[in-house]
Amino acid sequence: MTASAADGLFAGNRTTLAQYEARHFGWSVRDRVATITLNRPERKNPLTFESYAELRDLFRQLAYATDIKAVVFHGAGENFCSGGDVHEIIGPLIGLPMPELLMFTRMTGDLVKAMRHCPQPIIAAVDGVCAGAGAIVAMASDMRYGTARSKLAFLFTRVGLAGCDMGACAILPRIIGQGRASELLFTGRSASGEEGYAWGFYNRLCEPSELVADATKLAADMASGPTFAHGITKKMLHQEWNMGVDEAIEAEAQAQAICMATHDFERAYRAFAAKTRPVFEGD
Template sequence: MNPAGFRPAHFGWRFEAGVATVTLNRPERKNPLTFDSYAELRDAFRALVYAKEVKAVVVAGAGGNFSSGGDVHEIIGPLTEREMPGLLEFTRMTGDLVKAMRACPQPIVAALQGVCVGAGAILAMASDIRIAAPDTKTAFLFTRVGLAGCDMGACAILPRIIGQGRASELLFTGRVMTAEEGERWGFHNRLADDPLAEARALARTLADGPTFAHGITKAQLGTEWAVSLETAIEMEAQAQAICMATNDFRRAFEAFAAKRTPEFEGD
């Protein structure tokens, strides 16, 4: 599968100038996820590992909302009829989507607005950068349907973004985090009246940068969560030495010496 020419059945796909835009596209239902859309999203992000033409990714929702999470009728209802093996198959599959988002080397910029709850909030959390409209309402509302807050990596990732206490409050209560709170707490990088346009502009800037090095940065941001400072510094020494062996590093030096903007090619 070539993601640059990908034609998915369960979400929108646009590829232009190195930037892929994934759009959750069921606006009449506030863009809920289904068994099929979870799986197709997982497969798309896995494929991005091999899609060198894709330099950055934007994730957005259609119709003024990001996502209302798992579809009540198409997911939650059927899950009440499953035995444990089937339930575990589902929860592992949804977790694999987050793994795929974190493992793909491209920076992921989420453009958030309106409803961003449940699994939708998880997709936002799993992105690298989040730009939100002032009307964005984010909630990890799993406890409201009798589930634990530890869904799809939330207890591992969310505290690292907003802190243990704030994450605990959101995951225990399922309450809405306003856009202003999200920005103040560091969940949203910034607020924008047109988050999609801003996300695409940022993604384009990232796509114009040293994309091989961006992949190294993303990998280290994930890998260094669970290592000592001494180990992290050594890992970064090796990672930076690898980047210094790239043509992009040489291009940057030559451009600096010539007083011009470098043109990176990702090699």
């Protein structure tokens, strides 16, 4: 296949998102780092039917974006996200029949799937309230920076629901352990920033005034690295949950061989030989 034929074959999938116009949240791109801002600070940045769906679709598009290499997810004001909007989501759900309720819960779960399957590292910058679906979004991110005043709560039992929402029973125990996850999912209580950091939910605690800048710096570091290889790392971290050790070692052998065929691998070697810093281009 010629290069021009390949370009034609893949043209329908490749996309650029720097000029994407978000309707239900803030969106900006700088130096290949995208920033998503939940921007309803007067309500502590709750999610709505529309923002759920748009976020799901955006993260699906990120799998094909050529100009985005890392993502920062945060909330406007002094809070991350208070979960699903009580009046715009929870109220209407009470009147829906079961088939439509299942459509909704599958749609919210699809947001987590899209976040886990997009190749870009996602860094959640969590300040203040991080509750319900907001806690799920932070959980579904690859890394999390918090603050001492962060309040993490999986509130589902408080509204008469199970803690098994949007993958929480699969993902949260892998981050903080089965016992701690069980406590949060059964009780719905808030965990402080210090608890979340000690448990491994947060990679780092930052000063509130520096939180987004610190998360953006981490994202920029990711964006300047071997981004194709980062996507492989994210894929294997997710995929190996369902593998035995032997299968995981074989899968990583195949994944690493793929990365060894990239130009970034060659660039790193030549930079090492020349005693310079490699400049990765993601190919």
